[in-house]
Amino acid sequence: MxxxxxxxxxxxxxxxxxxxxxxxxxxxxxxxxxxxxxxxxxxxxxxxxxxxxxxxxxxxxxxxxxxxxxxxxxxxxxxxxxxxxxxxxxxxxxxxxxxxxxxxxxxxxxxxxxxxxxxxxxxxxxxxxxxxxxxxxxxxxxxxxxxxxxxxxxxxxxxxxxxxxxxxxxxxxxxxxxxxxxxxxxxxxxxxxxxxxxxxxxVPPIPARELLIQRRHYERAGRGLVEAIVRDEHREGSRIVHTERHAVAFVPAFARWAYEVWVLPVRACPSLLDLDDLELHDFARTLKVVLMKLDALWDQPMPYVMAVHQAPVDGGKHPEAHLHIEIYPALRMKKRLKYLAGSELGAGAFTADTSPEEKAAELRGIEVRVE
Amino acid sequence: MxxxxxxxxxxxxxxxxxxxxxxxxxxxxxxxxxxxxxxxxxxxxxxxxxxxxxxxxxxxxxxxxxxxxxxxxxxxxxxxxxxxxxxxxxxxxxxxxxxxxxxxxxxxxxxxxxxxxxxxxxxxxxxxxxxxxxxxxxxxxxxxxxxxxxxxxxxxxxxxxxxxxxxxxxxxxxxxxxxxxxxxxxxxxxxxxxxxxxxxxxVPPIPARELLIQRRHYERAGRGLVEAIVRDEHREGSRIVHTERHAVAFVPAFARWAYEVWVLPVRACPSLLDLDDLELHDFARTLKVVLMKLDALWDQPMPYVMAVHQAPVDGGKHPEAHLHIEIYPALRMKKRLKYLAGSELGAGAFTADTSPEEKAAELRGIEVRVE
CATH class of the missing domain: 3.30.428.10 (HIT-like)
Known part of the structure; x- marks a missing residue:
């Protein structure tokens, strides 16, 4: 280390x-x-x-x-x-x-x-x-x-x-x-x-929704919701993709996309601005490892949408927020796109054809060299 | 008539x-x-x-x-x-x-x-x-x-x-x-x-969200939010695609998809179960006209997701609900797909490249024969 x-x-x-x-x-x-x-x-x-x-x-x-x-x-x-x-x-x-x-x-x-x-x-x-x-x-x-x-x-x-x-x-x-x-x-x-x-x-709809739920949790529990998720993912272990001292990547228990991976600092840093040098280093390293694994999975560039969620910059304090990257790979199998259709677009109800535990194990098993 | x-x-x-x-x-x-x-x-x-x-x-x-x-x-x-x-x-x-x-x-x-x-x-x-x-x-x-x-x-x-x-x-x-x-x-x-x-x-996320907002409006105004939208769309007129006595179709003022069209009964029917025979007839006719116009637009089948939103069947009364069909055509121009990417999927913030008024005028101008 x-x-x-x-x-x-x-x-x-x-x-x-x-x-x-x-x-x-x-x-x-x-x-x-x-x-x-x-x-x-x-x-x-x-x-x-x-x-x-x-x-x-x-x-x-x-x-x-x-x-x-x-x-x-x-x-x-x-x-x-x-x-x-x-x-x-x-x-x-x-x-x-x-x-x-x-x-x-x-x-x-x-x-x-x-x-x-x-x-x-x-x-x-x-x-x-x-x-x-x-x-x-x-x-x-x-x-x-x-x-x-x-x-x-x-x-x-x-x-x-x-x-x-x-x-x-x-x-x-x-x-x-x-x-x-x-x-x-x-x-x-x-x-x-x-x-x-x-x-x-x-504050756009998805971060707004996440932050509202995080705020309610924080006010009730005195600690962050994502901090609890990180702890629970570590404890259950089956969906961890990569860990560093200050950062972790996992397929969340509630992944909506087959190979959805979250990358985040272990400590409850509300935004990028709160990362110290060591945390930023481990965060970047974990992100790199995950992206390399996604490309190595089928030996081809994995199409994805990647979004960085952090605290708003609206002037308020946001101790409830916890910086995290959500990566949504577009493929559910090699050459098989996940389409968003009636249930996802019309109802907002996502259906996954795969299990987060299996997909995490696949990604965990891929060895990559970080330089 | x-x-x-x-x-x-x-x-x-x-x-x-x-x-x-x-x-x-x-x-x-x-x-x-x-x-x-x-x-x-x-x-x-x-x-x-x-x-x-x-x-x-x-x-x-x-x-x-x-x-x-x-x-x-x-x-x-x-x-x-x-x-x-x-x-x-x-x-x-x-x-x-x-x-x-x-x-x-x-x-x-x-x-x-x-x-x-x-x-x-x-x-x-x-x-x-x-x-x-x-x-x-x-x-x-x-x-x-x-x-x-x-x-x-x-x-x-x-x-x-x-x-x-x-x-x-x-x-x-x-x-x-x-x-x-x-x-x-x-x-x-x-x-x-x-x-x-x-x-x-x-009740899935999107209808749940719509219904919550409709309920708040109903409790405040004593009438339905969608009923007000129908009235306002009729009044402004520029986005109407088709009208029958008991049903109407328009590109809503707040369309997220270029050719998004809503089809709905004029009366505030909470669900399909509330349509009388005349309303059902006009609703079906309006739907048919809209689908024909979408296919006639570029003389090819328009790819779309179509979702029917109505009152939940959870045993409660839902006077706030108003049956409506939301049609999301996947193309924003001929041969040009609207992709959902970072802003839409990661933030929930939709961006339209087109104006609802222009797209409604295009669809309104297409003549179709109903038999």
Whole structure:
């Protein structure tokens, strides 16, 4: 366990502005060159003006972002907007130069700080303020988050943390969720390893529901609900996928997806901002191990949706919250997608065809090398 | 409007038992022959024993039905288990003979009355009691619900009503939801026009949420929330897709899917059981018109999930409920699927790329002939 105790390596960063006004942040182990310039792809950038409408029966906001309908889908293989710009006549979203992780404001955001004057209707409407960012995991056009070296995965987690911190200062943002959509099965438009990060102007329905239940538990028990789940998963043991001193991964007893895995710090850290260096290291390591296992399972990239759930940044205290990553692999068997259909979409009632214990045992049995 | 006032044609039915013990119900305009015999496909039928586990963070039940993993997927084109049995050596799920609509207990149910002894864990577990039924819309192996003659669509609605009535008498069932998954895009395993019907042992999360909000509104306003929505949609007008005297279809102001359409009676009928003959007729007609418009939009079958939301059958009074069908077409443009990814699945926050007013105008502009 000695290796876990090493000091975290430094992370340098630099904030740039693109020709079209969007912000770009570069992060690296080495200082970012001061003369680096932020590029932007050419073409019309329609000023985004998304709006929210209240769904009165579900009690949730729906976002309308009309301009997104025309966004690029599977661009020609010779153009990767997330690769460093090498030909100035064909600019991408990120510059050449020495950096390891980049973040920029999405060109086709569903939430935007400048949103204004929503249309009027009998349901409440609001400007869809907030922030949509793209997190470029690496300069390499191919690969995977889990396949990056451990220091690099750790840097991605630290970038999520930095962006959470920065967005928490904004009045129009109440919740920050880093996430990744991976694979054509979940509709990704670019193969370049990347994730996203949304700063929502409201606490979205699923975290809101989880937090409400956590708060009730905390007020009753004086301790966190997820802390109890971690303890119970350790005790029962049959669904543990990987453990480090300060982090753990398991297929929860109540998994909705066949290979659903949760990755979380053992201590009840409400958000990324609460992780100390050792916890962040173990958290990143556990995430890497899980992602490697998912890809090793059938020796092919596992399509998934990955969402980071943490405390809201609404100014309140959230001792009830417990940072955790929920990974939803889209396949229930090799080559067999789990479809969301009538029961899931129409009733909200999930059906699993598999047992969490069996799937956890499968993943636990896969050996991976962490470097 | 004279045609709408005609008396509803009679519907005959007969209940049969399959060789493997499952029930089969046949419905028709003509009396069902008394000597008709219920077939069942051959092969092992594992006694189903699904169970529920409580998801403590979302506060909902998840169903585990292990045997389903191996269920038939896209059987060879020469075998249609929903077509009438013509060769006794290759039995299907329904007999030859004169009938129009058939319902049978699903061979691979996720909910089953005989479920028992769930495994123990730190989360609550229960037997996954309830009922899963397949609703065969027609004897024809090809076609669509919307393409059936109006009397036939009306019969399907009446069959939903009859099954809701029958299942409401069971103690292990609290909610009945007829639904249809249509198209390979939403994972249908059989092209034969059919839907399903689940009798849940609990009120599932989405109807539960809708009903809670409706109840609060009803207690405050003394009238239904959906009744108010219907009035407001009529008043604003821009999202109406079709109207009859007693039923209406619109893309709601808060649609989450591009071509989402709701079909509902104008009067606040809590469930299918509350429709009178004229209302049922107009409701079926409106449903047929909407389904025809969706298929005519791009001159191809529109993949969709369709869910019928109604009052629970939990023994309580539900004046707050208002029967409505929610149709979620899977395409947001021709050949472009709407993917549910990080924001939708991880946060519960839906993003629409299109405007409900534009999509409603598109559908409204499509002329269809109802016969």
């Amino acid at each position: 000695i290796a876990h105790a090493r000091a975290t390596s430094p992370m340098y960063s630099r904030r740039l502005t693109k020709p079209d006004g969007r912000k770009l942040w570069l992060y690296g182990r080495a200082p970012i060159a001061p003369d680096i310039v932020a590029p932007a792809p050419e073409g019309m950038t329609v000023p985004p003006n998304p709006h929210l409408r209240w769904h009165p029966l579900r009690g949730e906001w729906v976002t309308y972002a009309g301009h997104r309908q025309d966004r690029t889908f599977l661009p020609p293989p010779d153009y990767d907007p997330l690769a460093p710009t090498t030909d100035p006549s064909s600019p991408t979203e990120v510059p050449a130069g020495e950096w390891d992780v980049a973040v920029f404001e999405n060109r086709f955001p569903t939430l935007h700080a400048a949103a204004h004057t929503p249309p009027a209707s009998y349901v409440a409407t609001l400007p869809a303020t907030g922030q949509c960012e793209v997190v470029v995991y690496t300069q390499a056009a191919q690969g995977a988050l889990g396949a990056l070296p451990l220091w690099h995965v750790e840097m991605v987690v630290r970038v999520w943390t930095e962006r959470t911190r920065a967005l928490s200062a904004r009045n129009d943002i109440e919740y920050v969720m880093p996430f990744e959509n991976r694979g054509v099965e979940v509709g990704v438009t670019l193969p370049h390893p990347h994730g996203q990060l949304y700063g929502y102007p409201f | 004279i045609a709408h006032a005609r008396a509803t044609s009679p519907m005959y039915s007969r209940r049969l038992t399959k060789p493997d013990g499952r029930k089969l119900w046949l419905y028709g305009r003509a009396p069902i022959a008394p000597d008709i015999v219920a077939p069942a496909p051959e092969g092992m039928t594992v006694p189903p024993n699904p169970h529920l586990r409580w998801h403590p963070l979302r506060g909902e039940w998840v169903t585990y039905a292990g045997h389903r993993q191996d269920r038939t997927f896209l059987p060879p084109p020469d075998y249609d288990p929903l077509a009438p049995t013509t060769d006794p050596s290759s039995p299907t799920e329904v007999p030859a003979g004169e009938w129009d609509v058939a319902v049978f207990e699903n061979r691979f149910p996720t909910l089953h009355a005989a479920a028992h002894t769930p495994p123990a864990s730190y989360v609550a577990t229960l037997p996954a009691t309830g009922q899963c039924e397949v609703v065969v819309y027609t004897q024809a192996a090809q076609g669509a619900l919307g393409a059936l003659p109006l009397w036939h669509v009306e019969m399907v609605v009446r069959v939903w009503t009859e099954r809701t009535r029958a299942l409401s008498a069971r103690n292990d069932i609290e909610y009945v939801m007829p639904f249809e998954n249509r198209g390979v895009e939403v994972g249908v395993t059989l092209p034969h026009p059919h839907g399903q019907l689940y009798g849940y042992p609990f």
